[in-house]
Amino acid sequence: MAGRSTSIDALRGLAVLLVAQLHFLHITGGYAALGAPAWLQKLTGGGEAGVDIFFVLSAYLLGDGLLARGRDPGIVTTFYLRRAWRVLPMYWIVVFAGFALFGLWMATTGIAGTWLWAAPYPPIVYLLFMQNWAAGVTGAVASWFGPTWSLAVEEHFYLLLPLLTTRLGRRALAWVAVGWILAAPLLRMASEQVATPAAAYYWSICRLDSFGWGLVIALALRAAPDPAGRIRPGVAAIAGSALLIATLAHSDRADAIERALTTSALAFAAALLTIAAASARGDLPSNPLIRALAWCGKRCYSLYLLQMPVLGLTFLAAGYTGPSASVPYGFAIIATAAALTFILADVAWRRIEEPCMRRAPKLSSASAPAAPVAQAG
Template sequence: MSNLPSDFSNRSEPLDALRGLAILTVIARHYFEFKYGMLGVDLFFVISGFLIGGVLLDDREQPGYFSSFYGRRAFRILPLYWLLLLIVPPDHWGHYLFFMQAKPWLQFGYPLTEPTFVTWTLAIEEQFYLILPMLIYWLPRRWLIRILWSGVLLAPAWRWLFHAYLPDHSWEFLLPGRLDELFGGVLLASYMRGYCRSPVAWAILACVPPICDVAYATMVGPFSFLSIAAFACCIIVWAGANMERTVLLRPFIWPGRRCYSLYLFHMVVLDIFLFFDFGFYAGFVALPIVCILAEISWHVIESPLINYAKGRFAKADAATIRIAGAV
């Protein structure tokens, strides 16, 4: 997910609120069986592409480009993630340690009921973090945009292939099948920075994956309309990035800024109350507790590490990241 609160000083309240909305829909799916909770994951991926891509585009000419990015990401992501693995050690934990959990999943099946299974989104994010900085740093602008659009346009085909030849749900949990969301977010960031020569051509290209998914579902049979969700989430993120008034979104800002710990630990807390047979009420009891734990985590673990990383590693000029907000 970029289910990650900021480690920069300048924040975008609308995008924080969108992250809050995303994490709340995910929690609502797991706690209260909200049917459309997976849309929160789609929104997270687009936000991640938009914010991470924007920061990297702004910082590509700065010294310490790779060290500053990976240093800040490591201090932001790894401590809390490894803490989760210590609290609830999963099978094949060595693969989890390096975000390679998809390898045993493909061999032994997807552990949908394990609390650490939520880390599939984080594994996708980390793989995305490995490739995007290199693409932005080494590719000329023209080729970068071509590669990004290729990822977006090919994402439906990857999902169809995974659905046909890999175990169930593989199309949903592997990076290539999510490139229209992640690269779509990066393209939004590129557009805001003047990388687009023809808005009409970009608009036409953006419509191709949803049309392909509809055509595939019509001819072959029922299948995911993930491209439509990606398209809709891109519109939502675009609107949030250009929003000035945030009064209606303010209730979502707090969960947006605490969403990383909410995301990692909400299933652990829920499973505790399910174990003690709280049944229908488990979600209602677990929700305030996981919120309290997220606030404690922010002040005791996350914020001190973020502040250390900001002092230890160079960061992008604050003026250049004003558009994108915080990651």
């Protein structure tokens, strides 16, 4: 599609692959079965940092698009319509398929508590995008629907963002963003006290710093007439990568304070990587790795939504109720699931996502932000 940035797509691709390796190789025990050292297992176990990248990217892209349109008539309505066409079709397909197959599974086997469908919330919870709040209370999610918690967080941000950008000046918006960054670790610690440690991970208010950083980047790059002349993308990329790796390697998340500050550090690392991608423009070298990451980045939404369902279904087809690398032919099953995920994500991109993205702008005469969805999640 016109207007896409290779550097942004490549960062999306990196983010979704961080999450994918977590699901396919870490939670299945793949790294342990391969004899990976403990430090590497700890590092790869932090693959959820890809979600932090998606949150910051989403806030930057959508915030930048709204700032570019200012207070154009109809911008709020058009924004909501475009977000709905971008997010809902694939989301509804995954949720509907999940409950349909869960009903079929229970009707034919009667086996409850499988990895894919362990205690799913009622369908209305997913339709209202409240699953992240429920997960913060229960501390558990059904794996089929697991990735949708981050979509719920983003939907809450989508509802708020255009109201802020059309009613606040840029200086006031900057103060709001900084306030979010400062308040988020305190909200995470408080949420652990009033609910569970999971609340600090899942609840929308506990992720405000990621969205705050995205808005700060959008405002800063809008204010700088020549960001490429002020920011060295390579320096920002190295700094962000180093901070991300150091945080994952050294944080034990042993108590509420350390957990809260770890998330803050990961959000800042994601912000540095977003600055690098946003500032790169045409400076990114074209090589097979970048092209592969950008390919994944374009399909990151479906890759993110489909990887857990496909992983679980592939193991079910092989006769196992949950994924594990230690079962006979475990790695072959994992490889098959990964390949199927990429194939299905490509089909979903071409047949569902891209057609909906082309259709969305026709819904209103007002021009809306051109940024595609930033998450995988």
